[in-house]
Amino acid sequence: xxxxxxxxxxxxxxxxxxxxxxxxxxxxxxxxxxxxxxxxxxxxxxxxxxxxxxxxxxxxxxxxxxxxxxxxxxxxxxxxxxxxxxxxxxxxxxxxxxxxxxxxxxxxxxxxxxxxxxxxxxxxxxxxxxxxxxxxxxxxxxxxxxxxxxxxxxxxxxxxxxxxxxxxxxxxxxxxxxxxxxxxxxxxxxxxxxxxxxxxxxxxxxxxxxxxxxxxxxxxxxxxxxxxxxxxxxxxxxxxxxxxxxxxxxxxxxxxxxxxxxxxxxxxxxxxxxxxxxxxx
Amino acid sequence: xxxxxxxxxxxxxxxxxxxxxxxxxxxxxxxxxxxxxxxxxxxxxxxxxxxxxxxxxxxxxxxxxxxxxxxxxxxxxxxxxxxxxxxxxxxxxxxxxxxxxxxxxxxxxxxxxxxxxxxxxxxxxxxxxxxxxxxxxxxxxxxxxxxxxxxxxxxxxxxxxxxxxxxxxxxxxx
Numbered sequence: 494x495x496x497x498x499x500x501x502x503x504x505x506x507x508x509x510x511x512x513x514x515x516x517x518x519x520x521x522x523x524x525x526x527x528x529x530x531x532x533x534x535x536x537x538x539x540x541x542x543x544x545x546x547x548x549x550x551x552x553x554x555x556x557x558x559x560x561x562x563x564x565x566x567x568x569x570x571x572x573x574x575x576x577x578x579x580x581x582x583x584x585x586x587x588x589x590x591x592x593x594x595x596x597x598x599x600x601x602x603x604x605x606x607x608x609x610x611x612x613x614x615x616x617x618x619x620x621x622x623x624x625x626x627x628x629x630x631x632x633x634x635x636x637x638x639x640x641x642x643x644x645x646x647x648x649x650x651x652x653x654x655x656x657x658x659x660x661x662x663x664x665x666x667x668x669x670x671x672x673x674x675x676x677x678x679x680x681x682x683x684x685x686x687x688x689x690x691x692x693x694x695x696x697x698x699x700x701x702x703x704x705x706x707x708x709x710x711x712x713x714x715x716x717x718x719x720x721x722x723x724x725x726x727x728x729x730x731x732x733x734x735x736x737x738x739x740x741x742x743x744x745x746x747x748x749x750x751x752x753x754x755x756x757x758x759x760x761x762x763x764x765x766x767x768x769x770x771x772x773x774x
Numbered sequence: 775x776x777x778x779x780x781x782x783x784x785x786x787x788x789x790x791x792x793x794x795x796x797x798x799x800x801x802x803x804x805x806x807x808x809x810x811x812x813x814x815x816x817x818x819x820x821x822x823x824x825x826x827x828x829x830x831x832x833x834x835x836x837x838x839x840x841x842x843x844x845x846x847x848x849x850x851x852x853x854x855x856x857x858x859x860x861x862x863x864x865x866x867x868x869x870x871x872x873x874x875x876x877x878x879x880x881x882x883x884x885x886x887x888x889x890x891x892x893x894x895x896x897x898x899x900x901x902x903x904x905x906x907x908x909x910x911x912x913x914x915x916x917x918x919x920x921x922x923x924x925x926x927x928x929x930x931x932x933x934x935x936x937x938x939x940x941x942x943x944x945x946x947x948x
Contacts, residue, residue: 503891503892503893503894503929504892504894506891506926506928506929506930507893507894507895507919507924507925507926507929508894508919508924508925509924510923510924510926511924532932532933532934533891533932534886534890534891534932534934534938535885535886535890535891535892537886538882538892539840539841540878540879540882540883541879541882541883541886542860542861542863542864542867542879543860543864543945543946543948544787544857544860544948545945545946545948546941546942546945546946546948548945549941549944549945550886550938550941553934553937553938553941571843588945589945591944592937592940592941592944592945593937593941594934594937633840633841633842633843633844634842634843637842637843637844637846637847638843638846638847638854639847645844645847646847669844670806671806671807671840671842671844673806673807673840674840675840675841676807676837676838676839676840676875678878678898678901678908678912679837679874679875679877679878679901679905679908680837680838680875681908681911683807683810683838684840687806687807716915716918716919716922716924717915719918720911720914720915754922755922755923755924756922757918757922
């Protein structure tokens with residue numbers, strides 16, 4: 494059994510619970526043992542302007558294990574990867590190590606997208622999501638600042654994933670426009686405007702659902718969708734699923750294991766379509 | 775702080791390559807909140823390089839940056855405009871230039887320093903107390919999340935709080 498250290502991040506305990514639950518269920522189904530990172534702490538998200546301090550906070554987490562560290566949050570992922578790159582500088586590494594309990598000696602960081610891409614490839618899935626039109630929403634930090642999972646300008650890793658699950662990827666022109674999540678509390682108007690355009694663009698592209706890979710993107714696109722409908726006087730009703738929820742459906746896991754009832758816009762009608770088609774075949 | 779000292783501090787914090795900016799505007803044209811800004815990101819870098827401290831620090835643009843990093847990916851000079859924004863935020867906070875945005879960052883960092891992790895409920899409550907006009911959308915969000923079982927007061931405890939305090943004390947004084 495493959496062992497991976499799992500860095501859930503703060504959001505997994507509250508607004509991103511369905512991401513955490515579905516990640517654990519999917520890993521179990523794939524025969525991957527997720528070992529929650531011992532004594533993990535906040536990575537600083539986008540709110541620590543002092544870069545050295547931010548790297549220190551990220552590095553502390555990386556010294557808690559010798560295993561590869563997997564995270565589901567694109568902000569955590571970008572911060573951890575940035576720390577790994579910056580800590581190649583020996584001067585900075587010595588300075589950070591002088592305050593850490595355990596010394597940082599290098600680390601491998603991965604996003605749950607990478608874990609899924611590796612383990613779903615060449616795997617026969619019990620349920621094909623055929624006929625589902627899914628638009629992947631990349632957001633920002635899965636691919637930025639670069640040298641990571643895929644091109645920051647023309648990524649295709651999520652379209653490949655949608656295809657792997659048997660669904661049809663739908664191109665939405667705003668798939669990489671920022672959701673505004675990091676400023677949604679002090680700057681609500683600015684953030685909601687972005688989300689409105691992202692959701693409209695997905696709808697116009699003819700998507701049945703949006704697939705996301707970050708809990709903050711999910712909060713903005715799913716939990717805030719009602720507020721956007723009221724503010725802009727539109728009817729959206731666009732289900733927004735985590736990549737682990739969609740993968741879990743294809744792996745034959747049930748709605749409870751994937752916490753589908755926790756999504757604000759219910760994906761259950763979509764799921765019924767998938768099952769109906771199966772029994773109809 | 776003199777204007778030249780201000781310029782040199784931002785350069786030290788955000789990288790020497792800032793001096794090579796050709797004002798091409800790739801950063802601003804990649805920015806998702808550019809249309810809401812008073813100074814574009816391009817202009818902000820110019821203000822820094824010209825040592826126009828007061829204008830730069832008063833610019834709302836510093837707080838409209840969502841940290842999406844598209845400017846950083848695209849800059850043909852390898853400048854990290856987001857790092858410039860971070861440096862300006864850091865200077866604003868140090869100099870006590872207060873705003874609703876600065877208060878959000880302060881609350882966020884204080885919570886990491888005292889608890890090691892972020893509790894979204896405590897974060898939202900602390901922010902709403904300082905900025906009462908934000909209370910209504912925060913409550914609406916809270917009700918939505920509560921109905922889905924996604925509100926938790928307790929993000930778990932961190933044992934290594936001494937280490938976190940040391941990180942803040944020793945690395946946070948750049």
